[in-house]
Amino acid sequence: MADKTKNSGNPALRPALRKVLPLAAALLASVIPPAAAAAELNIPVLVPVTGFLALEGTSQRNGAVLALSDAPAGLKVESEVIDTGTAPEGAVTALERAAGRGTPTAVAASMLGTQMLAMLPLAEEYGVPLVTVSGTASITERGNPWVFRFFPGDGVTKTAHARYAVEELGKRRPAVIHQTTAYGQSGQAHLRDAFAKLGVEPVFEEGVDPGIRDMLPVLTKAMAANPDVLILHLHSGPTALFIRQAAAMGITVPIVAGSAMHQPSTAALLEPAELKGVCAESSASPVSGGTPELERFTADYRATFKTEPDAFALGQYDGIRMVLDAAAKGAETPEAIRDALAKSTYQGLAMTYRSDGRGNMAHSAVIVCYDGASRVPAVVKRYDTAAPP
Numbered sequence: 001m002a003d004k005t006k007n008s009g010n011p012a013l014r015p016a017l018r019k020v021l022p023l024a025a026a027l028l029a030s031v032i033p034p035a036a037a038a039a040e041l042n043i044p045v046l047v048p049v050t051g052f053l054a055l056e057g058t059s060q061r062n063g064a065v066l067a068l069s070d071a072p073a074g075l076k077v078e079s080e081v082i083d084t085g086t087a088p089e090g091a092v093t094a095l096e097r098a099a100g101r102g103t104p105t106a107v108a109a110s111m112l113g114t115q116m117l118a119m120l121p122l123a124e125e126y127g128v129p130l131v132t133v134s135g136t137a138s139i140t141e142r143g144n145p146w147v148f149r150f151f152p153g154d155g156v157t158k159t160a161h162a163r164y165a166v167e168e169l170g171k172r173r174p175a176v177i178h179q180t181t182a183y184g185q186s187g188q189a190h191l192r193d194a195f196a197k198l199g200v201e202p203v204f205e206e207g208v209d210p211g212i213r214d215m216l217p218v219l220t221k222a223m224a225a226n227p228d229v230l231i232l233h234l235h236s237g238p239t240a241l242f243i244r245q246a247a248a249m250g251i252t253v254p255i256v257a258g259s260a261m262h263q264p265s266t267a268a269l270l271e272p273a274e275l276k277g278v279c280a281e282s283s284a285s286p287v288s289g290g291t292p293e294l295e296r297f298t299a300d301y302r303a304t305f306k307t308e309p310d311a312f313a314l315g316q317y318d319g320i321r322m323v324l325d326a327a328a329k330g331a332e333t334p335e336a337i338r339d340a341l342a343k344s345t346y347q348g349l350a351m352t353y354r355s356d357g358r359g360n361m362a363h364s365a366v367i368v369c370y371d372g373a374s375r376v377p378a379v380v381k382r383y384d385t386a387a388p389p
Helices: 004-009 011-031 054-068 088-099 113-126 154-168 182-197 216-224 236-248 292-305 311-328 334-343
Strands: 039-042 045-047 075-078 081-083 107-109 130-132 147-149 174-179 204-208 229-233 255-257 278-282 345-347 352-354 364-369 378-384
Touching: 039 311, 045 054, 045 088, 054 107, 054 236, 054 292, 054 311, 075 311, 081 088, 088 107, 088 113, 107 113, 107 311, 113 130, 113 147, 113 182, 130 311, 154 182, 154 229, 154 255, 154 278, 154 364, 154 378, 174 182, 174 216, 182 204, 182 229, 204 216, 216 236, 229 236, 236 255, 292 311, 311 334, 311 345, 311 352
Parallel strands: 039 075, 045 081, 045 107, 107 130, 130 147, 174 204, 174 229, 229 255, 255 278
Antiparallel strands: 278 364, 345 352, 364 378
8 A cells, every 4th residue: 555645745746735624623623622721829928027027927928928839720820918017008019019019819817906907998998808817806796808717716716715715614713815906806705705605704904005015913913803714816926924933932723825835936926834734725726637638738838837736827728729619619819719708618628618607717726735745736625716708
């Protein structure tokens, strides 16, 4: 049989080939679609990594960065980290800077309540979803459809905080020491309500500035009220300082702290013996172990950042992963991301997330406690509130 491929060199056949080849190419194009271009997302990370919230803010940043480092196939993600400091105007400037380079698809937004409150009007003006782990209750109480909180708000965590002290420890005379920031004031108000529902009235309440370097005065006043439990709602540094000075004074009254105390970075500031009997509320405790997926996250976090993850990192990771999951399913604009976060359910590593209609995505809290021999706490109690249907 003659080799037909040689006929392609026959001059007589060239006009026919010129007619047939374009038709064949068109037919193939109709059957085999061109490769889809990767969807391009812009997700800046605008969080405090300096100032009194540096420990918590760094964890938040790390969680967002880790989530963005492994985007689903078909997504191209651009991101930059901008330090917001701790002043409200720092967060506003950071959001304006990010938006000046093109409207972000979504933003990993500051966990500091005063900064979130300052960013909300701009988020609505620009039409940008803010994904945060701020615990300040009021950020989701202003009817802003662009904010999504992936850490349980004070209505959840402070209820768990008070219930554990009263129902599990059997205490009826709490002394409440809180921060004077918006975060601290929100926590104090919710603690007061939670204790009132349990038929308990604090014997002492006082706010302290996050810059205070000596807790002895407030400790002395609190103990003069004869409390049977010390309830803390402070940032990381002040929490460690309070517990260290309480241990130095030989105070044996149980301490149930806020979420800052669950952080490995806070525990690292204290000796294990100083932590004996100290408990804290949180949304999760990655270092305490759990599911294989959570343990993989913890291992990846350690390998990437050479430090231990906490619930702030995990919540921000889960929040950004929900954004990426929505984008992978076709939500590529800020409006589409907002709608997906508002209407979808997402199984994260810490919990199942679903909006309550106001942007509160997280509806569970845990209590962790230290045994005095290790800086790794054990999860001793979980509280689940009813998630929206």
